[in-house]
Amino acid sequence: MVEVPIICPNCQTDDIVKHGFSTAGKQRYYCRNKQCSRKVFILKYTNKGHLPIVKKTIVDMAINGSGIRDTARVLEISPLTVISTLKKKNPSLLT
Numbered sequence: 001m002v003e004v005p006i007i008c009p010n011c012q013t014d015d016i017v018k019h020g021f022s023t024a025g026k027q028r029y030y031c032r033n034k035q036c037s038r039k040v041f042i043l044k045y046t047n048k049g050h051l052p053i054v055k056k057t058i059v060d061m062a063i064n065g066s067g068i069r070d071t072a073r074v075l076e077i078s079p080l081t082v083i084s085t086l087k088k089k090n091p092s093l094l095t
């Protein structure tokens, strides 16, 4: 059996332990890096809005003048995800 190293999508550390299963039945992992802001993650998200790269793209698109509905359509996520992400990451973009 081949072991694939699992790294945290937030801090790239490999100090990861298993952490039960998500409601969709996927293996959850727990990041043991104390400096990491993200503790629990799964490898294959069904909900793309949870991916750090998607959250970064939401903010980048808002800075470049894309509207909430534009961003949601391009990234195939809900407009509500776009709004809540912007509220958390950069409230000044929601004016």
Ligand SMILES: [Zn+2]
Pocket (backbone or CB within 6 Å): 008, 009, 010, 011, 012, 013, 031, 032, 033, 036, 037, 038, 039
């Ligand atoms: Zn981490």
